[in-house]
Structures are given as structure tokens and as C-alpha cells.
Amino acid sequence: MTHILVLGAGYTGVAAALRAARGTRRMGGKVTLVNASPRFTQRLRLHQTAAGQRPAEHLLADVVAGSGVELVLGRVAALDPAAREVRLDDGRVLGYDKLVYALGAVTDASVPGVAEHAYVYDRHDQAVRLAERLGSLTGGTVVVAGGGLTGVESATEIAESHPRLHVVLLSRGRPGAMMGPAARMYLDKALERLGVEVRAGVQVMKVLPGGVELAGGEHLDAAATLWTAGTRGLPLAAESGLSVDTRGRIVVDAALRSVSHPDVYAVGDAAAVSQPFGVLHGTCQSGVPMGLHAGDVLTDELRGRTPRPFRFGYFHQPLSLGRRDAVIQFTRPDDSPRRWYLTGRLAVAYKETVSSSPFPTFRMLKRGLVPVRAFALTAGLG
Known part of the structure; x- marks a missing residue:
């Protein structure tokens, strides 16, 4: 049995866990998802929460129910890639064969105060x-x-x-x-x-x-x-001996594997992922495809296949302007603006669809209905 341990249950981590569980279940794969909170944090809606609104809450147990993913609640305290072990803050130690690091990023607090x-x-x-x-x-x-x-x-x-x-x-x-x-x-x-x-x-x-x-x-x-002025990777990655960039993000190869520890995969805001136009900046837009690709790479490796390189291009910059207005800038794959954009009510509906889309995506993933290539096609890379 191959034990796949996924650290972090945000958009990217959940996508990776569900994808890996679906792809490896017939080959004896076991997927464990670790998160500090039982709640799925909708980072796309934190500005709404801060303004006093109450977006719907989703429990992680419900999100992964029926997928075969084991959910473990606990905060990661240490990672030992050499021993292939993760220690939680309550002293529990989890071993793994493959690790997906999806712990995201934190606010860059280097400015005094x-x-x-x-x-x-x-x-x-x-x-x-x-x-x-x-x-x-x-x-x-x-x-x-x-x-x-x-x-x-x-x-x-x-x-x-x-x-x-x-x-x-x-x-x-x-x-x-x-x-x-x-x-x-x-x-x-x-x-x-x-x-x-x-x-x-x-x-x-x-x-x-x-x-x-x-x-x-x-x-x-x-x-x-x-x-809101900037983020950086958690200190955990560098403290664990993983190769990181100047912002503390794990440097990965084309298959999203750590360049220093190939049994560790890094995705989402925690990863420094290079594309022909540069290093990706963290968004849910790129995070979910990364999670899906990591799940596919793990499946390919268990089957003895050579994993495909991760390819991604941006498609839009969706921006809410309160609850009654929004602007959507459509982009080229390198995130430079195209001529097309949406405003007003149509843009509000578009932005709400984007913000709500992860949960239908997760439900479809559990049924094996989301091909990773669909995201590449959306981004203009098909």
C-alpha cells in the first residue's frame, strides 16, 4: 500500500486529495488529508467575512465524505523528509510514502508592527x-x-x-x-x-x-x-530542509515535485511553479489545477508511467466591488489583459459563480468527472 499524505485542506489540498484518492484506489493507494481546522476556509470570501457577512460554512468531513480520503485534524509542527514523517502539535507522528505539501502561504509580516x-x-x-x-x-x-x-x-x-x-x-x-x-x-x-x-x-x-x-x-x-500587502511561504518548508525561493516557497520541477526531495510535491501558494512566462502567483485559479495535476502525477507514478509536465495559463482577473458590483478582466495565459472585460450585474454573477465553483468541482471529483485538461483548455492552453 502506498500512503499519500496531503498537508493542508484548502482549495488546492482538497483537490489533490480527492484526485489522488480516485486515481489510486484500485492500486492500493491510501490518502490522508491533514488540516488544523475542521472547517473548510473559503479564502475567496474572507473579505466578505471581514465586512460582517456570513458566507455558508462547509465542514471538511462533509467535503471529503464518500471519497475514501481519511481526514486528520491537527496542526503540522514539523516535517522530516528524510524519515518521511510529519509531527503534529499534539505529538502524533504520521508516516508517508508520498507527501503533498499544500499548506499555502501566510502574510508577509516583515514590516514592523x-x-x-x-x-x-x-x-x-x-x-x-x-x-x-x-x-x-x-x-x-x-x-x-x-x-x-x-x-x-x-x-x-x-x-x-x-x-x-x-x-x-x-x-x-x-x-x-x-x-x-x-x-x-x-x-x-x-x-x-x-x-x-x-x-x-x-x-x-x-x-x-x-x-x-x-x-x-x-x-x-x-x-x-x-x-494585504504580500505573502510568503511558511517557515516549515525551509526548516525541513526543502529547497525554497526567496519568498519561502518550495521550488518544484515540471511535475510539481520538490527539486531537493522528489517524494514531496508542493502545490498552490506554497509552491514556486515556473511556466514559460514566469513563476505563477498564487490564486485559486492556478491552485486547483495544480492540485489535480499532483493527483494525476501520483497516479501515473503508481502505474509506472512518466508524468506529464504541469502547464497552466491564466484566464481572468475576477474582482468583486461590494455585493452589487464587480469587474472581470479577461487575460492572456501570462495574465496580461485582453481587450475583453465584464462589469455590473453580469460581472457580479460571473464572480459569484467563480467563488462558488470549488464545491461543485469537489463533488464532481469524487465521481471522477473533472479532467485536469479542462482547466488547461479554459486557460487557452488546449
Whole structure:
């Protein structure tokens, strides 16, 4: 029997576990999925949770039910690739033959004060804490640091749900800079309509208990600061002796295997995956296909087949602007913008479909109905 251990039950880890279980069950494969929480964290909706909304909750036991995947609840404390063992924080030790590392990434807290004074989205409970803080405020300023997709979605969601609060979006570059001119203009107007103050071209030097300090010494008061400006891999990978890049992500080969430890596969935000146009940046859009591919590679190896290289291209940049507006920028495989984009109600429906899609996908995976090539075709690589 080959024991496949999957660490992390986010979008990517669940996809990998379900795919591997389906593909290897007739060859004696056993798949164990390890996660710290019994809840599936919908990272695509954490900005909604932070704004005080209550997206539907899903228990992991229900997500993997009937798949043959064994669910183990526990936080990973140590990984020993040489011994092929994982130790959990309660002392339990799990052995494995093959490991899928899908523990994601955490907020880059290298800026002083982020860890102590800023709210982040590393866990569901942290978004809940921000929601409680925002709900207690009768006025004041909320700072959102980071002008990427997460920062923009958070700023617009908070502004719409809490109109009594003044939301300031801080960004080194222009929010929506990755979009085409028309979609970017629509985004600018949406931010203005919602009353979000955008300060582009600024750098936060320090997060303080009551605000932030910008480069040049300016102090900006804030009743709450949300930090969305960058992520990095968990220290666990480097501490375990795995080869990592400058952001702590595990460096993998074309089959998603660690270049230093080929019995370890890394997927999702935890992996530095190279494509012809560069290293992938973490999104659910690329994470689920990575998980599916890792499951297929494991199946191929058990069958004695040479695994195919992972190929992926981006397709869209879906961006919610509160509950009643959105903008969708369609992209080339390298994530550069195409001419096509959606706005308004159609974009809202599109974004909701994207955010809800993992669960139908998981159900289909349990039935063996999701070919990994479907994702490549969607991305324009077929």
C-alpha cells in the first residue's frame, strides 16, 4: 500500500486529495488529508467575512465524505523528509510514502508592527476578529494596506457594508494596474462611488496601535488596519530542509515535485511553479489545477508511467466591488489583459459563480468527472 499524505485542506489540498484518492484506489493507494481546522476556509470570501457577512460554512468531513480520503485534524509542527514523517502539535507522528505539501502561504509580516497591530487573512478567525472590530466602530478610518485584488475587494466590501467608516486604500502602485485601461477606469469610478480614498504611490514603513507610518514620516490615524500587502511561504518548508525561493516557497520541477526531495510535491501558494512566462502567483485559479495535476502525477507514478509536465495559463482577473458590483478582466495565459472585460450585474454573477465553483468541482471529483485538461483548455492552453 502506498500512503499519500496531503498537508493542508484548502482549495488546492482538497483537490489533490480527492484526485489522488480516485486515481489510486484500485492500486492500493491510501490518502490522508491533514488540516488544523475542521472547517473548510473559503479564502475567496474572507473579505466578505471581514465586512460582517456570513458566507455558508462547509465542514471538511462533509467535503471529503464518500471519497475514501481519511481526514486528520491537527496542526503540522514539523516535517522530516528524510524519515518521511510529519509531527503534529499534539505529538502524533504520521508516516508517508508520498507527501503533498499544500499548506499555502501566510502574510508577509516583515514590516514592523504588522504582526502586532494589523489584521490579516491567514485564518478564518482573523477575518472574524476584524468583523467584530468593524462592527464595534461608530466612525473613524479603516486603512487597507495593499492594492492587489484582495486589498481592493476588502476596501470596497468594507466601504459598502460600513458606510459610516472612512476607508483608505494604500498602495505602492495604482490599484488595478494589472488590468486593461477600460476595466481600470471602471474600477477607479467604483472606488470613488463607494467613498474609498485611494492613496497610490505610498509605502507603509510601520504599523502602529492607532494607525500607520508612511515613508517620509507621515502618520495616518486608523481605528483598524488590514494588511494585504504580500505573502510568503511558511517557515516549515525551509526548516525541513526543502529547497525554497526567496519568498519561502518550495521550488518544484515540471511535475510539481520538490527539486531537493522528489517524494514531496508542493502545490498552490506554497509552491514556486515556473511556466514559460514566469513563476505563477498564487490564486485559486492556478491552485486547483495544480492540485489535480499532483493527483494525476501520483497516479501515473503508481502505474509506472512518466508524468506529464504541469502547464497552466491564466484566464481572468475576477474582482468583486461590494455585493452589487464587480469587474472581470479577461487575460492572456501570462495574465496580461485582453481587450475583453465584464462589469455590473453580469460581472457580479460571473464572480459569484467563480467563488462558488470549488464545491461543485469537489463533488464532481469524487465521481471522477473533472479532467485536469479542462482547466488547461479554459486557460487557452488546449
